[in-house]
Amino acid sequence: MVLMDAPLVLGIETSCDETGIGIVRGRQLLSNTIASSMDEHARYGGVVPEVAARAHLEALQPSIDAALAEAGVTLDEIDAVAVTSGPGLAGALMVGVGAAKGLAVALDKPLYAVNHLVGHIAADILDAEAGELEYPTVALLVSGGHTSLLLVRDLTSDVELLGETMDDAAGEAFDKVARLLKLPYPGGPEIDRAAASGDPTAIRFPRGLSRASDMASHRYDFSFSGLKTAVARWVEQHEAAGQPVPVADVAASFREAVVDVLVTKALDACERYGVPRLLLGGGVIANKRLRDVALERAAAAGVAVRIPPLRLCTDNGAMIAALAAELIASGRRPSTLAFGADSTLPVTEIQVAEDPDAAAPGPLPARVGS
Amino acid sequence: MSHMWRFEVPSGSKKWDMHRHKWDEVPRPSAGGTGVGRPGYPGTVIIGIDSSLGTAVAAIARDGEVLADEQSENALGHAEVIGDLLSRALQAAPEPTHVAIGMGPGPFTGLRVGIATARAFALGRRIPLVPVPSHDGIALGILLRDALTGTETPRFAVVTDARRREFAYSVYDGIDDDGLPIRILDATLSPRDELDARLAELGAVRYDATGVSAAMIALAAARALDAGRALAGFEPLYLRSPDVVAAHAPKRVS
Numbered sequence A: 001m002v003l004m005d006a007p008l009v010l011g012i013e014t015s016c017d018e019t020g021i022g023i024v025r026g027r028q029l030l031s032n033t034i035a036s037s038m039d040e041h042a043r044y045g046g047v048v049p050e051v052a053a054r055a056h057l058e059a060l061q062p063s064i065d066a067a068l069a070e071a072g073v074t075l076d077e078i079d080a081v082a083v084t085s086g087p088g089l090a091g092a093l094m095v096g097v098g099a100a101k102g103l104a105v106a107l108d109k110p111l112y113a114v115n116h117l118v119g120h121i122a123a124d125i126l127d128a129e130a131g132e133l134e135y136p137t138v139a140l141l142v143s144g145g146h147t148s149l150l151l152v153r154d155l156t157s158d159v160e161l162l163g164e165t166m167d168d169a170a171g172e173a174f175d176k177v178a179r180l181l182k183l184p185y186p187g188g189p190e191i192d193r194a195a196a197s198g199d200p201t202a203i204r205f206p207r208g209l210s211r212a213s214d215m216a217s218h219r220y221d222f223s224f225s226g227l228k229t230a231v232a233r234w235v236e237q238h239e240a241a242g243q244p245v246p247v248a249d250v251a252a253s254f255r256e257a258v259v260d261v262l263v264t265k266a267l268d269a270c271e272r273y274g275v276p277r278l279l280l281g282g283g284v285i286a287n288k289r290l291r292d293v294a295l296e297r298a299a300a301a302g303v304a305v306r307i308p309p310l311r312l313c314t315d316n317g318a319m320i321a322a323l324a325a326e327l328i329a330s331g332r333r334p335s336t337l338a339f340g341a342d343s344t345l346p347v348t349e350i351q352v353a354e355d356p357d358a359a360a361p362g363p364l365p366a367r368v369g370s
Numbered sequence B: 001m002s003h004m005w006r007f008e009v010p011s012g013s014k015k016w017d018m019h020r021h022k023w024d025e026v027p028r029p030s031a032g033g034t035g036v037g038r039p040g041y042p043g044t045v046i047i048g049i050d051s052s053l054g055t056a057v058a059a060i061a062r063d064g065e066v067l068a069d070e071q072s073e074n075a076l077g078h079a080e081v082i083g084d085l086l087s088r089a090l091q092a093a094p095e096p097t098h099v100a101i102g103m104g105p106g107p108f109t110g111l112r113v114g115i116a117t118a119r120a121f122a123l124g125r126r127i128p129l130v131p132v133p134s135h136d137g138i139a140l141g142i143l144l145r146d147a148l149t150g151t152e153t154p155r156f157a158v159v160t161d162a163r164r165r166e167f168a169y170s171v172y173d174g175i176d177d178d179g180l181p182i183r184i185l186d187a188t189l190s191p192r193d194e195l196d197a198r199l200a201e202l203g204a205v206r207y208d209a210t211g212v213s214a215a216m217i218a219l220a221a222a223r224a225l226d227a228g229r230a231l232a233g234f235e236p237l238y239l240r241s242p243d244v245v246a247a248h249a250p251k252r253v254s
């Protein structure tokens, strides 16, 4: 007998440069299709919003087709459509919102407009290998677009923002420092490669918002622009003195500064809130040094770390579908059709425009074998 | 094998009503029924969508009868309104056979919303898309209006805002045997202060459009279908490359 009692949800994610279409049945991942426009941004050294939005429009339909084929389902079988309403790049988000509405109206199916950041947390529940996600958990989300520290008491109803970056996202800092070191975009893997032979303690770069005086108001916030400037100054001074720049040491020391501040603040949050659980998410989790340091220091602090599979850490539609499936399971009503893209959607808004007049998803009916 | 998960639906006879956000007791009109109150329904019914200038959704029968004509007062906010407009148009025409889509030119962000919606809707319904230059829809409206009043339409240019101190314009001269505007110049950009001189040279009267009728987009599509013609490609008429500057050397900080 096939398990058919969980909702089949198609999720659409277009908040940055990845066009993600995901299909889940409840917590079961059926397809995670991603089309990236990263190559088109490489020559500009960063994500160009108009380039990203154009690429989303081109990629959407083929991505939906590919996702359906991979999942082995047809659109008629879809129970609900989910879409990222924000945060993200407004023009890019709007492509997904338009497509999601067109699809939901065409299929006469409920539409769930959800929060991208909370989606990153939901990615974890698609990991069939991992056990049940326990609450509360601290979540550290690090990507080219965001750096946020969250306290998750319940995925569908209670997510609190502890802190976020005041300027650049961590991934952006990697890109900018890579450019300083004349390394290509995207910077993360390049810095990693360069850092492999470097000494992370060679140069003591500053840890943003980590002084005692920052603890009162920015204890869990991040800042990477000062770090980037410090690296630039160090490199310039070296060049001015006619000395060769030790790229490996600079890369390793920079990466260590980023990793240190991320892990230190995340574990500080775990301790202060008495939460022995830390969930990592976002594309920068691909950075092995970050994972290694987090695992090592968390183990020492008695904190259990969860890391979803990397393909679910980068932006994707499966996490959006998974979050909607959880919302449905918890009885949340669908969204109205009257929502837009919200580039600064706060993380506390897990679902957007829930319709008070809509029928609630009923209790799951008894499964019927076939 | 039955699919057992659903939203509080005891039987399969209800459908999700996207407009009222409720399960609807009324089944969809069956093929050959009179769901929209006209004999022969469902014949060809075309949904028109345009978000190149405001947001508009319409539904017409192939003979041109307008079944629905929905538009937003708000010039911006395309993503916010398009779902409700589409849903309302579908109430009048629940089983469209084609989706006509205005491909621009127009401000990119808004334009893409309509195209994304139309493509996904067509995909969901497994019906074909019919791309139409948005200026063709405006031109058809002008030509039909003049025909109704018996006015001779001079050669004219449809002019829309293209931002960045530019206009987008297309030039038309009459209507052909297929009932479609004769486009003698495809959509082109012009600096705002040069446009009048260009139009004088072409001998075209200037028509500044402030909106696009989705019904006219659908009608142009109906006539193109009848004539077996394609009016536009499937890509948006951006007319401009993405505005980007290639990465330059990092700025000095000291």
Ligand SMILES: [Zn+2]
Pocket (backbone or CB within 6 Å): A116, A120, A143, A145, A146, A282, A314, A315
């Ligand atoms: Zn993300």
